[in-house]
Amino acid sequence: MSQKPSKGIPSPRDSRRDFLKQSAVLTGIALTPKAAITAAENQWDEKLADAIEKIPLNIEINGIQKSLSVEPRVTLLDLLREQLNLTGTKKGCDYGQCGACTVHVNGKRVLSCLTLAVMHDGEKVTTIEGLAKGDELHPMQEAFIKHDGFQCGYCTSGQIMSAVACIREGHAGSETEIREFMSGNLCRCGAYPNIVDAIVEVKKQGKNI
Amino acid sequence: MENFFDKVAGEPIDRVDGRMKVTGKAKYAAEYELPDMAYAVLVSSSIAKGTIRRVDAKAALRAPGVLAVISHENSIKVPAHADNEHPTEPPTGGQPFRAFYNNKVYFNGQPVAVVVADTYERARHAAMLVQVEYDKEKHTTSFEENIGSARIPSQVKKNPKSSLADYDRGEVDGYKKAPVVVEAEYLLPNEMHNPMELQAITAHWTADDKLTVYDKVQGTKPTQAAFAKEWKLPVQNVKVIAEFVGGAFGNGLHQWPHETAAIIAAKMVKRPVKLMLTREQMFYMVGYRPRTWQKVAIGANPDGKIVGIRHEAIGQTSSYEDFTESVLQQTRMMYTSPNVSTRYRLLPLDVSTPIWMRGPGEATGAFALESAMDELAFKLNIDPIQLRLINHTDVDPDNGLPWSTKYLKECIQLGAEKIGWSNRSMKPGGRRSGEWLVGYGMGVGCFGAHRGAAAVRARLMANGTLQFQSAVTDIGPGTGTAMVQIASGQIGISPDKITFQLGNSDFPQAPNQGGSATVATVGSAVVAACNVLKEKLLGMAASAEKRFTDVKMEDVLFSSGQISLKNSPSVGVAYTDILKKENLPEIDIIQDSKPGTEGSKYSKYSFSVHFAEVHVHALTGRVKVNKVVSCADAGTIVNKKTAGNQIIGGVAGGIGMALQEDAVMDHRFGRYITKDFAEYHIPVHADVPHVDVIFIDKPDYIIDPMGTKGLGEIAIIGVAPAIANAIFNASGKRIRELPITVDKLV
Amino acid sequence: MIQFQYTRATQPKAAVDAVTKEKNSMFIAGGTNLVDLMKRGITVPQRLVDINRLPLKDIKKEGSSLRIGALALNSQVAENKMVLQSHPLLAQALNAGASAQIRNMATVGGNMLQRTRCPYFYDTTMPCNKRQPGTGCGALEGYNRMHAIFGFSDRCIAVHPSDMSVALMALDASVLVTGPSGDRRIPFADFHRLPGDRPDIDTTLRPGELITAVDVPDSPFTKNVHYLKVRDRASYAFALVSVAAALDIKKNRIEGARLAMGGVAHKPWRLAEAEKFLVGKPVSEATFTEAANIAMQGAKAFKHNAFKLRLAPNSIVQALKTAAKLV
Structure with a gap:
C-alpha cells in the first residue's frame, strides 16, 4: 500500500509492549475473553504463527486426494468453502445447530463446522459436489427436485447429505423415524414435508445409495 | 377473455x-471467488447505549495477517452520511444507522469496528483482540416497563391521513353497546427472520468509483440505488448481484450496517472484502418482527353478529427509526362490523430497528383478532366457522369497494371438510387420544394483493x-x-x-x-x-x-x-x-x-384459512401439531408444486410463531439471551406434520393479466391463531402470549 | 480462535503426557462442544492433543459390566446390540440427545464433559462464574428459565446438558480414567460436581486425566425403562426436564427402581429417595405420583423456571408410567 500508515492500518514498528501496558478501562465486562487476552499477552500468537502456523494434511475430498497445508484452527467447513472453493457445503450457524454444513466423513454424516480439518488426516470426505456421478444426479438429488424439497436452496446440500445417510443408517423406516433422524437439519423455508416425501421415495426405490 | x-x-x-x-x-453472496480477497469480521458493542471512548486496535493490528481495523476513529467517511437527509432510501421513517459514522452506540451488538485480514481465521481471531472502551449511559430496552412511552408514529404526524392513523368507523368504541363483549390482551415477542443463509456481502471496488457487491438482498435495483446514493456515485457505477438468496423473509428489504462496513473496508484495504455475519450478529442488526402488545375488544349480539371491534397495538421500534407495519388492517376489513376503532402506536427503545417479516403486521394482528374471534365464539357457544360466516362481508367495509375477487367462504368450507372439523368438540377438553388432548382450531388470513x-x-x-x-x-x-x-x-x-x-x-x-x-x-x-x-x-x-x-x-x-x-x-x-x-x-x-387504473375501483386481497389439529399432552403440556390444512384464495396458481411448498413453508413458520420463537432480552444488559439456534428455536422436521394445501385457483384479472393475487404472506398469516385456538379447544387453556411453550400449559 | 499447536496421540499414555507437559493443553475428541467454545473464545487452549486415534472405541463385556470405550461414538453406542439388549435406557437417552450428525461425532467421554448451555456462560460480555470466576452469576437474577431447581449455589444455577449422563447416572455406571498418577475408577455419581463456590469446575477429573471407558454394570433394568425428554421442540433441543426411569417389575410389583433427572441440576440428578419408596410398591399411577412428590422435595425455583416444579414431577410420573407400560 502506498499510503502512509494511518491509525487502524498496521505498522510493523508498533510495540506489543504498548498493548501490554494498557489497562483497559472498561465499563462493564470486556468483550474480549480473558483467555484470549492472556494468549496475546504471552505472545503465543507470534511465536506460534512463526513456528507451527500450518501443518500438513492429506485428505481425500470427493475422490480426489489432496495434500494440503492448513492451520490447525481451520474447520473442515471453512477449509472446503474458503480454501478449496467447494461452496456447496453451507454455513448456517457455525455452531453445530443447523446442519447446513453436513458432509460425509468416511461415509458418516457429520457437521463440518464443528470439526477441525486437521483431525481428518487420511480420511475421505464427500460433499454435495461429490454426490452425483458426473451429469447423472444421485437419486436423492433427483427426488429433491421432483418433490420440491427446498425453496431458497441454502439448507439443501446439508439436507441431501443427511438424507442419504439417513437411509444408509437404516433410519428411514417410517415418516416418523425420518422426521426424527432428519431433525438436525433446519430448513427455515419450511420444506420439511417435501423433504420427507423425497426420502420416502428414494427409500422405496430400494436402490443401493 | x-x-x-x-x-x-x-x-x-x-x-x-x-x-x-x-x-x-448455486452461488450465494459469500461464495464468489475474487482475486486477492480479504475477510472482514465485525466487532460488536457490548453496551446498549452510550459513546465509544476509545477503540484500542493495537493487539489486533499486530496479529498475523491483519490488514486493517476500522472504526469511527479512522473510517473513511461515507459521502452521504454527513448529509442532512437519509443516506439510503429508508423503508422506515427516521435516520437509518450509519456504520462508523460517529462514536454513538444506539443498541447492543452494534458494529463498532470491523477487522480485515487475509484469511477468515485471522480476521476472526483479531476481532476478538479489539478492545473498546465505552462511556455507558442508562439504556431503555424493556418493552413492558416503558409501554407508557408509546407514541404516534412519525409517519402519522407527517401525514394524518396515513393508514397508520387512528381509525374510527361508525361510533367510537361502539362495541361497548353490545350485549356480549370479549376483551383481551395479546403479546407477540421479538421474532427473528433467521434465514438459513447468514447475512453476507462480498464488496469489490473494481475502480475508485465503481462498486460491485454480491449481497444477500431482496432487490438488486433498490440496493443499487441505495448504495449509489450513499456513496454519491452514478447509479450505473454500482452493480448488485444476488443470483441466489438463501432465504430472507423480509430482512433483505433494508440496508444494514454490515453492508456499509464491508464496502468501507474494501475501499480502505483496496481489496475485495467478504463479510458474513455470525448467527448471533443476525439477532442484533438485520431486523426482526417487533414485539407487539395488542388489545382487542369485540362486541356482538347473541346471534353472533358483530356490533363493534376495538383493536389497539403497540409495536417496538428503535430510537433512530420508526418502523411501522400494518397490524390492524385485517380488523378493518375482514368482518362486517358497523363500528371499528383501531389505534397504532410505537415504542422506541435502545434496540436495533425491526423490519418486515413474513406476513408483516397482518400475522401479528391476525394472532390477536383471530384469537379474539375464537374467544367470542366460545363465549357465544357458536362454532368458530359459523361466527366467521355470520360476519362475512361481500364488500370491503373499510372503503365500501367491492372485492376484486374473494373466495373466503369456499376456503372455509373446503378446509373444514379436509381437517375433519366435524370431529371438533364444542367443549374444550372434549376429545382425547390416549394421553393426549385433541383440539381443532382455525384462523383466517389476508394480505393486500399488490402489483x-x-x-x-x-x-x-x-x-x-x-x-x-x-x-x-x-x-x-x-x-x-x-x-x-x-x-x-x-x-x-x-x-x-x-x-x-x-x-x-x-x-x-x-x-x-x-x-x-x-x-x-x-x-x-x-x-x-x-x-x-x-x-x-x-x-x-x-x-x-x-x-x-x-x-x-x-x-x-x-x-x-x-x-x-x-x-x-x-x-x-x-x-x-x-x-x-x-x-x-x-x-x-x-x-x-x-398496473392500470382499473384496480382502484376494487378492494384487492388474497385470503387464506388455516386449520390445525393439535394434541396437547395432558400431563406434561407438550404440544404436537398433528395435522394442518391450509386453503388459499390467491388467484391463479402458476405452479402448484412450488406454490404448495410456499404454503407449507408458511405453516412451518406459523408453527414456530405459535409454539417456539422468542428472542428474549436481558434488560440489565440490553442483550439477547436466546440468540442462536440452540436457544431460539425454529421448527425442525419432527415439528412439522403433513400439510394439506388447497388452492381455490380462480383467477383475479383485476390484479394482473395472469389472474394471480400473491401467496407468500397469507401462507403464514392466521396459522399461529389456528394453533392457539386448537390448543384452547384441546386443553381449555387460552394462551395470549406467544410462543405457547410447555411452561404455559403444564 | 487463537492459533494453537496440534498433535495427535496414538496411545493413552502419550496423550496424557502430552497434555500434562504443556500448560493450557487439552484433549480433543469429537470436538462438538470444544470447537464451539473455542470459536467463541470461551475456551482458549494453547495446544490440542487429538485423541481420536487412541484404541478406546470398543464396546465389550467386561465381567459383570459392559465396558464402553471413551471414544465410542454416541451413535455407535446407541445402536450397539449389547447396549440395546442390556441397557436400552442408555440407548434411548443417547438418541434423545443432539442430532444424528452430532451423535456421529460426539464420543462417550466428550458427552460427559460437555459444558453447560447456560446463555450467560456463552456470552462473553455477561457475567458468569463458570466462565470467568468472580464475575457473578448472570442467570441468578436474569433469565433463568432453563436453570436448576436442585443443588445450585449462589454462584451458579446452570444445569448439565447431557442426556447420556442422566441414563449412566441411573444405571450406576462408573468412569475409568488414566492420568499422570495412574488409573482410577470414579463412580458416576461422583464424576460431576455441584457448583458450590467453584462452578468453573464441572467434574472431579484431575489435571491431565483422560477418560478411557465407562463401565455399566449388568442390571435387571432391560425391559421397563423409559427416557423422557421434555423440550421446547420435538427434537434437537436441550431438555427443560428429562427423566431416566428404570423399573424391575415382577407380578405388578416393583422389585427395583432407578430414577434420575436431567435439566434440573448442575449434574445428572439421582432420585434416590423416590427409588427407595418405589421398591415393594404396586405398579400404579398413584405410586408414581407419590414417588414424584418425594423426588421433588427440596426443589426450589427461580423467577422463570417455576414451571419446572410442576413439569418435573409430571414428567417423572409420565416416564414411570411409560416404563411400566401403563400407557
Whole structure:
C-alpha cells in the first residue's frame, strides 16, 4: 500500500509492549475473553504463527486426494468453502445447530463446522459436489427436485447429505423415524414435508445409495 | 377473455434452478471467488447505549495477517452520511444507522469496528483482540416497563391521513353497546427472520468509483440505488448481484450496517472484502418482527353478529427509526362490523430497528383478532366457522369497494371438510387420544394483493429459445420457474426452451421481492413482453407463410413454437422459420409494465384459512401439531408444486410463531439471551406434520393479466391463531402470549 | 480462535503426557462442544492433543459390566446390540440427545464433559462464574428459565446438558480414567460436581486425566425403562426436564427402581429417595405420583423456571408410567 500508515492500518514498528501496558478501562465486562487476552499477552500468537502456523494434511475430498497445508484452527467447513472453493457445503450457524454444513466423513454424516480439518488426516470426505456421478444426479438429488424439497436452496446440500445417510443408517423406516433422524437439519423455508416425501421415495426405490 | 394461461398454469413443473441447488452449484453472496480477497469480521458493542471512548486496535493490528481495523476513529467517511437527509432510501421513517459514522452506540451488538485480514481465521481471531472502551449511559430496552412511552408514529404526524392513523368507523368504541363483549390482551415477542443463509456481502471496488457487491438482498435495483446514493456515485457505477438468496423473509428489504462496513473496508484495504455475519450478529442488526402488545375488544349480539371491534397495538421500534407495519388492517376489513376503532402506536427503545417479516403486521394482528374471534365464539357457544360466516362481508367495509375477487367462504368450507372439523368438540377438553388432548382450531388470513411496475428483457433467439432477464431476486418461492411458466403459457414455447435470468442490477428494473407481489409485478412484464414478441412475429409471419398476410391477432394461436390460424389449425409457421426468413439472429426487446387504473375501483386481497389439529399432552403440556390444512384464495396458481411448498413453508413458520420463537432480552444488559439456534428455536422436521394445501385457483384479472393475487404472506398469516385456538379447544387453556411453550400449559 | 499447536496421540499414555507437559493443553475428541467454545473464545487452549486415534472405541463385556470405550461414538453406542439388549435406557437417552450428525461425532467421554448451555456462560460480555470466576452469576437474577431447581449455589444455577449422563447416572455406571498418577475408577455419581463456590469446575477429573471407558454394570433394568425428554421442540433441543426411569417389575410389583433427572441440576440428578419408596410398591399411577412428590422435595425455583416444579414431577410420573407400560 502506498499510503502512509494511518491509525487502524498496521505498522510493523508498533510495540506489543504498548498493548501490554494498557489497562483497559472498561465499563462493564470486556468483550474480549480473558483467555484470549492472556494468549496475546504471552505472545503465543507470534511465536506460534512463526513456528507451527500450518501443518500438513492429506485428505481425500470427493475422490480426489489432496495434500494440503492448513492451520490447525481451520474447520473442515471453512477449509472446503474458503480454501478449496467447494461452496456447496453451507454455513448456517457455525455452531453445530443447523446442519447446513453436513458432509460425509468416511461415509458418516457429520457437521463440518464443528470439526477441525486437521483431525481428518487420511480420511475421505464427500460433499454435495461429490454426490452425483458426473451429469447423472444421485437419486436423492433427483427426488429433491421432483418433490420440491427446498425453496431458497441454502439448507439443501446439508439436507441431501443427511438424507442419504439417513437411509444408509437404516433410519428411514417410517415418516416418523425420518422426521426424527432428519431433525438436525433446519430448513427455515419450511420444506420439511417435501423433504420427507423425497426420502420416502428414494427409500422405496430400494436402490443401493 | 381468452385464457391463454389455461394450458401451462398450475403445471407442477420442476424448478428451473433445482439442479443448481441440489448439486451445490448455486452461488450465494459469500461464495464468489475474487482475486486477492480479504475477510472482514465485525466487532460488536457490548453496551446498549452510550459513546465509544476509545477503540484500542493495537493487539489486533499486530496479529498475523491483519490488514486493517476500522472504526469511527479512522473510517473513511461515507459521502452521504454527513448529509442532512437519509443516506439510503429508508423503508422506515427516521435516520437509518450509519456504520462508523460517529462514536454513538444506539443498541447492543452494534458494529463498532470491523477487522480485515487475509484469511477468515485471522480476521476472526483479531476481532476478538479489539478492545473498546465505552462511556455507558442508562439504556431503555424493556418493552413492558416503558409501554407508557408509546407514541404516534412519525409517519402519522407527517401525514394524518396515513393508514397508520387512528381509525374510527361508525361510533367510537361502539362495541361497548353490545350485549356480549370479549376483551383481551395479546403479546407477540421479538421474532427473528433467521434465514438459513447468514447475512453476507462480498464488496469489490473494481475502480475508485465503481462498486460491485454480491449481497444477500431482496432487490438488486433498490440496493443499487441505495448504495449509489450513499456513496454519491452514478447509479450505473454500482452493480448488485444476488443470483441466489438463501432465504430472507423480509430482512433483505433494508440496508444494514454490515453492508456499509464491508464496502468501507474494501475501499480502505483496496481489496475485495467478504463479510458474513455470525448467527448471533443476525439477532442484533438485520431486523426482526417487533414485539407487539395488542388489545382487542369485540362486541356482538347473541346471534353472533358483530356490533363493534376495538383493536389497539403497540409495536417496538428503535430510537433512530420508526418502523411501522400494518397490524390492524385485517380488523378493518375482514368482518362486517358497523363500528371499528383501531389505534397504532410505537415504542422506541435502545434496540436495533425491526423490519418486515413474513406476513408483516397482518400475522401479528391476525394472532390477536383471530384469537379474539375464537374467544367470542366460545363465549357465544357458536362454532368458530359459523361466527366467521355470520360476519362475512361481500364488500370491503373499510372503503365500501367491492372485492376484486374473494373466495373466503369456499376456503372455509373446503378446509373444514379436509381437517375433519366435524370431529371438533364444542367443549374444550372434549376429545382425547390416549394421553393426549385433541383440539381443532382455525384462523383466517389476508394480505393486500399488490402489483408494481417492472420491466423485462426478452430475447427470442433464432433457434427458438427464449431468454429473459430481470433484476428481480428469488429468495425461495421459485420466481424464475413461475416466470418461465407464465411466458410458456403466453407465447407457446415449451418451458425447457425458456430461461429466466435474475438477481443482477444490470438487468431491467424490478422492485424488491416482497409483499407477495413478485409474480403479479414481474409476471405482468413477462406477459407484456410476450405480447410484443407475438405482435412482431405475427407482423413478420407473412414473409414465411403467405396465408398470414393481414391476419389479426385474435385470429391466430401461439402454441408449440408456432403461429397457427384458429379456423384452420393446420396452417402454421414456426417462430424459428419467421426469424430465418427475416434473417434475424434474434428479436431483442425490453418491455415494461405497470398496473392500470382499473384496480382502484376494487378492494384487492388474497385470503387464506388455516386449520390445525393439535394434541396437547395432558400431563406434561407438550404440544404436537398433528395435522394442518391450509386453503388459499390467491388467484391463479402458476405452479402448484412450488406454490404448495410456499404454503407449507408458511405453516412451518406459523408453527414456530405459535409454539417456539422468542428472542428474549436481558434488560440489565440490553442483550439477547436466546440468540442462536440452540436457544431460539425454529421448527425442525419432527415439528412439522403433513400439510394439506388447497388452492381455490380462480383467477383475479383485476390484479394482473395472469389472474394471480400473491401467496407468500397469507401462507403464514392466521396459522399461529389456528394453533392457539386448537390448543384452547384441546386443553381449555387460552394462551395470549406467544410462543405457547410447555411452561404455559403444564 | 487463537492459533494453537496440534498433535495427535496414538496411545493413552502419550496423550496424557502430552497434555500434562504443556500448560493450557487439552484433549480433543469429537470436538462438538470444544470447537464451539473455542470459536467463541470461551475456551482458549494453547495446544490440542487429538485423541481420536487412541484404541478406546470398543464396546465389550467386561465381567459383570459392559465396558464402553471413551471414544465410542454416541451413535455407535446407541445402536450397539449389547447396549440395546442390556441397557436400552442408555440407548434411548443417547438418541434423545443432539442430532444424528452430532451423535456421529460426539464420543462417550466428550458427552460427559460437555459444558453447560447456560446463555450467560456463552456470552462473553455477561457475567458468569463458570466462565470467568468472580464475575457473578448472570442467570441468578436474569433469565433463568432453563436453570436448576436442585443443588445450585449462589454462584451458579446452570444445569448439565447431557442426556447420556442422566441414563449412566441411573444405571450406576462408573468412569475409568488414566492420568499422570495412574488409573482410577470414579463412580458416576461422583464424576460431576455441584457448583458450590467453584462452578468453573464441572467434574472431579484431575489435571491431565483422560477418560478411557465407562463401565455399566449388568442390571435387571432391560425391559421397563423409559427416557423422557421434555423440550421446547420435538427434537434437537436441550431438555427443560428429562427423566431416566428404570423399573424391575415382577407380578405388578416393583422389585427395583432407578430414577434420575436431567435439566434440573448442575449434574445428572439421582432420585434416590423416590427409588427407595418405589421398591415393594404396586405398579400404579398413584405410586408414581407419590414417588414424584418425594423426588421433588427440596426443589426450589427461580423467577422463570417455576414451571419446572410442576413439569418435573409430571414428567417423572409420565416416564414411570411409560416404563411400566401403563400407557
